[in-house]
Amino acid sequence: MALLQQILFLISLGVAGFFIRKRVLQIRSTIALGKKMTLTGSSQARIQNVLLVAFGQRKMFKKWIPAVLHFFIYAGFLIINLEVLEFIIDGIAGTHRIFAPYLGGFYNFLMNFFELLAVAVLVACVAFLIRRNVLNIARFHSAEMKNWPRLDANLILTIEIVLMGAIFTMNATDQILQTRTDHYTPTGTLFFSSFLMPAFEGLGTSALAVIERFAWWFHILGILGFTVYVTYSKHLHIFLAFVNTYVAKLEAKGHINNMPVVTNEVKSMLGLTSAPAAPAEPGRFGAKDINDLSQANLIAAYACTECGRCTSECPANLTGKKLSPRKIMMDTRDRLEEVGRSIAAGGPGLNDGKSLLGDYITKEEINACTSCNACVEACPVLINPLEIILEMRRYVAMEESGSPAQWNSMFQNIETSFAPWKFSPSDRFNWSKD
Amino acid sequence: MNAPTMADLAAKGEKPEVLFWVGCAGSFDDRAKRVTKAFVKILNAVGTRFAVLGNEETCTGDPARRAGNEFLFQMQAMNNIQVLNAYDVKKIVTACPHCFNTLKNEYPDLGGTYEVIHHSTFLQQLINEGKIKLTGGGSFKGKKITYHDSCYLGRANNIYEAPREVLQALDADLVEMKKCRTTGLCCGAGGAQMFKEPEKGNQDINIARTEDALSTGATTIAVACPFCMTMMTDGVKNKEKESSVQVKDLAELIADAQGL
Numbered sequence: 001m002a003l004l005q006q007i008l009f010l011i012s013l014g015v016a017g018f019f020i021r022k023r024v025l026q027i028r029s030t031i032a033l034g035k036k037m038t039l040t041g042s043s044q045a046r047i048q049n050v051l052l053v054a055f056g057q058r059k060m061f062k063k064w065i066p067a068v069l070h071f072f073i074y075a076g077f078l079i080i081n082l083e084v085l086e087f088i089i090d091g092i093a094g095t096h097r098i099f100a101p102y103l104g105g106f107y108n109f110l111m112n113f114f115e116l117l118a119v120a121v122l123v124a125c126v127a128f129l130i131r132r133n134v135l136n137i138a139r140f141h142s143a144e145m146k147n148w149p150r151l152d153a154n155l156i157l158t159i160e161i162v163l164m165g166a167i168f169t170m171n172a173t174d175q176i177l178q179t180r181t182d183h184y185t186p187t188g189t190l191f192f193s194s195f196l197m198p199a200f201e202g203l204g205t206s207a208l209a210v211i212e213r214f215a216w217w218f219h220i221l222g223i224l225g226f227t228v229y230v231t232y233s234k235h236l237h238i239f240l241a242f243v244n245t246y247v248a249k250l251e252a253k254g255h256i257n258n259m260p261v262v263t264n265e266v267k268s269m270l271g272l273t274s275a276p277a278a279p280a281e282p283g284r285f286g287a288k289d290i291n292d293l294s295q296a297n298l299i300a301a302y303a304c305t306e307c308g309r310c311t312s313e314c315p316a317n318l319t320g321k322k323l324s325p326r327k328i329m330m331d332t333r334d335r336l337e338e339v340g341r342s343i344a345a346g347g348p349g350l351n352d353g354k355s356l357l358g359d360y361i362t363k364e365e366i367n368a369c370t371s372c373n374a375c376v377e378a379c380p381v382l383i384n385p386l387e388i389i390l391e392m393r394r395y396v397a398m399e400e401s402g403s404p405a406q407w408n409s410m411f412q413n414i415e416t417s418f419a420p421w422k423f424s425p426s427d428r429f430n431w432s433k434d
Numbered sequence: 435m436n437a438p439t440m441a442d443l444a445a446k447g448e449k450p451e452v453l454f455w456v457g458c459a460g461s462f463d464d465r466a467k468r469v470t471k472a473f474v475k476i477l478n479a480v481g482t483r484f485a486v487l488g489n490e491e492t493c494t495g496d497p498a499r500r501a502g503n504e505f506l507f508q509m510q511a512m513n514n515i516q517v518l519n520a521y522d523v524k525k526i527v528t529a530c531p532h533c534f535n536t537l538k539n540e541y542p543d544l545g546g547t548y549e550v551i552h553h554s555t556f557l558q559q560l561i562n563e564g565k566i567k568l569t570g571g572g573s574f575k576g577k578k579i580t581y582h583d584s585c586y587l588g589r590a591n592n593i594y595e596a597p598r599e600v601l602q603a604l605d606a607d608l609v610e611m612k613k614c615r616t617t618g619l620c621c622g623a624g625g626a627q628m629f630k631e632p633e634k635g636n637q638d639i640n641i642a643r644t645e646d647a648l649s650t651g652a653t654t655i656a657v658a659c660p661f662c663m664t665m666m667t668d669g670v671k672n673k674e675k676e677s678s679v680q681v682k683d684l685a686e687l688i689a690d691a692q693g694l
Contacts, residue, residue: 254535254590258543259504266508286502315620315643320636368633371500371625372585377616393502406630407501414506418492419458420629429488431460431467432437432474 002094009091009220016224023231027302030340033350034295041250049382054245059380063309069127072120073160077238080121080167083114087220097174100185108188115171115192118164125157125164132157139308142317144327149234149306156235163222170215172196173208180205237305241381244303247296248382253373256390259285286394289355290335293391300383301332310375310385316368323368325375325385331360332388357392366392367404437474439488440521450485452551453523455537457530458493459660465667466660472689473529473553479694480565484527490517494536501626508544511536515546529553529685531586531659532624538591552587554597554658554684561603568691574606579687580652581608582643582666583618584659597658600684604691609650619643623661644669648679655681 039046052058057074060067086099100107132140132153139145140153171193178184200208230236249255262285267273287293310325311317317324335356343349357366369389376384396402403411410420418425443450454477460470477484495510518526526548528534538550560566579601587593594615601608613619622632622639632638644666647655655670657663666681682690 252535252539252591254586255539256499258540259508262504262508263544266505266512270509270512272512285504313617315622315639316633316635318619319622319632319639319642321633323633364633367630368635369625370585370620370622370627370639372620373589374585374617374620377589390500390502393500394504395502397502398504403501403503404630407503407626410501410626410629411498411503411506414493414495414498414510418510419462420493420497421458421462423462425492426489428461428491429439429486431456431470432435432486432488434435434467434471 006092006094012221012224013088013091016228019228020231023228026340026344027231027236029343030290030336031295031298031302033291033336033339034293034298035291037247037294037296039247045250046246046248049245049248049250050242053380053382054242057380059382062380066128066131069124072117072124076117076121076124079117080114082110083167084220084223087216087223091220096183097185097187100187105188108190111171111187111190112192115168115190118167119192122161122164125161129154129157129161139312142308142311142324142326144324144330145306145308149330152233152235153306155229156233159222159226159229163219163226166215166219166222168193168196170212170219173200173212173215176200177205177208177212180208234304234306237303237381240299240303241305244296244300245382247299249296249384249387253376257387259394261285284395285398286396287388287391288357288395288399289350290332290339291350292395293332293356293388297332297384297388297391298336301329301336303381304329304333304383305381306330307380309378309380310383313374313378315370315372315374321365321368322362323365325389328361328365328385328388329383332356335360357395361392363396363402366396435471435474436478438485439490440485440523441488441490443485444521449522451483452525452527453518453521454484454486455526455528455530455533456486456491457528457533457660459664460529461491463660463664465663469529469660469663469683469685472683472694473685475689475694476557476560476566476685476692479692480560487517494533494541496532496536497626497629499536499540500624501629511541511544511546515541515544518546518548523548525549525551527551527553527556529658529660529683531584531590532661535586535590552591552593552596552658554587554600555593557600557684557688558596561600566603566688566692568603568605568688574604574654574687574691577606577654578609578650578652579604579606579654579656580611580647580650581614581656581658582611582621582647582662583614584657584662585618585620585624587658588618589616597656597684600688601656604687606654609652611646611650613646619646621659621662621665623665628661628664640665640669641672644673648673648675653679654687655679656684656687657681658684 057067057071060070089098090096131137171190174184175190175194176197178186230238284292290298306326308326314323314325339349342352366389371386373386376386413420413422417423440453456470459466492514493510494514495507498510499507526537531552534550534552537548581597581601583594598608619642620639621643655666657666663681663683670676670679670681
């Protein structure tokens with residue numbers, strides 16, 4: 001029986017590992033479709049961003065209620081994983097609470113600490129479900145938060161609640177079993193789960209043993225299954241947010257990335273270079289599809305957990321325009337996933353006749369942006385929706401000449417009068433004569 | 435008014451301490467021209483040796499770049515950089531946060547590296563150095579002023595305190611809008627929106643922002659950007675409050691307080 005459980009456990013690990021690996025490789029290869037990123041500035045500044053913004057959750061604390069609740073889940077995730085290590089060793093070795101005899105009293109402390117964290121996670125998840133579904137918080141009810149994104153959010157919270165429930169059930173039944181047979185290593189009193197003991201005490205020893213094993217299996221299989229699920233979910237931010245804070249732009253938010261291809265052409269047009277301009281990169285000006293964006297933009301799309309702080313600060317969105325910076329990130333990810341799935345299935349991939357701009361994001365959305373950086377400032381994990389919007393505007397202006405008519409007039413004014421308005425350049429200095 | 439050009443000075447073999455980059459709005463927009471003149475009066479009053487480019491100045495290319503026309507932006511930028519470098523310009527001050535951002539953050543990528551400073555910081559420095567002395571109990575004493583953050587100063591370049599310190603020197607009662615500093619709401623003109631009608635929505639952004647400002651009860655809305663000036667002035671007119679609420683640039687407030 002024990003050997004069978006060990007074999008089943010190894011098979012479970014193997015199956016989960018197989019699916020996780022497959023997804024990781026697919027996500028990596030879709031991110032690789034983007035333009036190579038050049039990381040400017042010091043890596044020290046980047047590491048500092050990872051430590052302060054991702055590990056330290058600094059930007060989360062602008063809104064302290066969700067920040068504290070989120071911190072419970074975050075700390076729970078990081079620390080309860082130590083217990084999962086014991087689960088895995090027990091599962092492989094066929095042991096039960098292998099660390100308990102070695103750690104003695106410290107084991108009791110650890111388990112109680114984990115239970116405290118599990119309670120915190122439970123409270124936070126319930127609070128988040130209430131915030132999301134009962135309280136009328138606008139950013140959870142925007143147009144892009146229907147169907148799957150909404151279900152995804154509720155599923156994550158529910159799964160986490162159920163997983164914590166399994167830990168408490170396991171610990172409660174285990175504590176009763178410790179009093180009945182000496183097969184169960186003594187753990188000492190586990191404070192929170194001991195409250196559940198009365199619910200189980202009426203049951204027979206063999207029934208309790210089955211419940212304890214069921215809870216153990218449920219928890220570990222739940223975690224493995226959840227990890228696979230995470231790769232399909234917005235919850236992927238638990239990993240990619242760290243990467244994103246490393247690759248995020250370091251320049252002042254007002255800076256727009258230069259286009260060296262254009263610089264070469266402009267220099268040769270102005271006669272500033274003696275050598276002929278390097279042959280233009282095969283590729284487009286600006287971005288029409290995901291492969292025109294930088295890999296950093298694509299990592300950002302996977303790092304987004306759809307919290308909507310960006311959209312709730314966006315002046316265009318607040319005044320009823322279609323633009324939502326969160327939707328820009330969600331669309332980018334959806335398109336990445338679509339192309340990734342197609343490539344994995346031997347399909348046409350990027351050449352499926354669709355594109356990010358047009359089929360997912362409309363010109364009306366990108367034209368509404370004031371480039372005010374409110375979305376960039378709001379993002380707790382340094383995502384920059386503005387960069388994607390501006391790259392798309394570049395595509396529309398330079399490849400399609402499809403900018404709004406008033407912008408085309410503005411371009412013409414700058415070309416002919418060197419000012420965005422139609423004034424005579426010779427009148428520029430008239431203000432000094434008044 | 436005394437505003438020497440770089441060409442004038444170069445002809446005399448002189449160089450100014452600082453170039454005042456006026457910007458298109460400051461040169462052509464009637465309302466913004468008053469800000470330009472107020473700032474020039476201050477520069478003259480404190481004896482800063484400055485110069486302007488006059489007719490040699492052209493658009494930095496900011497609206498073209500933000501609307502997606504990178505070619506046009508770079509053409510403008512390269513031409514301006516050639517002029518600035520030919521005059522060996524080291525330090526630039528401007529009253530336009532959009533020009534400020536482009537000159538400071540984007541021209542270096544194209545070979546134009548200068549010390550660029552916005553007039554709010556410049557004014558703050560003049561106050562700190564004692565070159566501008568504001569005697570307490572001036573005409574602003576006890577009056578409510580609210581400051582509208584320009585996105586291109588604030589979030590884009592982390593300049594939040596300099597404009598506020600300038601206002602505090604006026605001895606006015608500085609009241610903040612609910613959305614201020616890092617969460618300040620845009621006036622609606624950035625990203626080349628100044629040059630086109632807004633997309634369909636249920637409100638214009640400048641109206642939303644004007645409502646924020648009016649709800650503070652301030653009688654003066656201070657701005658530090660010519661585009662914000664236009665948007666907020668239009669907003670106040672829309673709310674028919676122009677007789678009781680004024681929209682003023684920092685330079686105008688200082689010039690007024692100095693009796694310039």
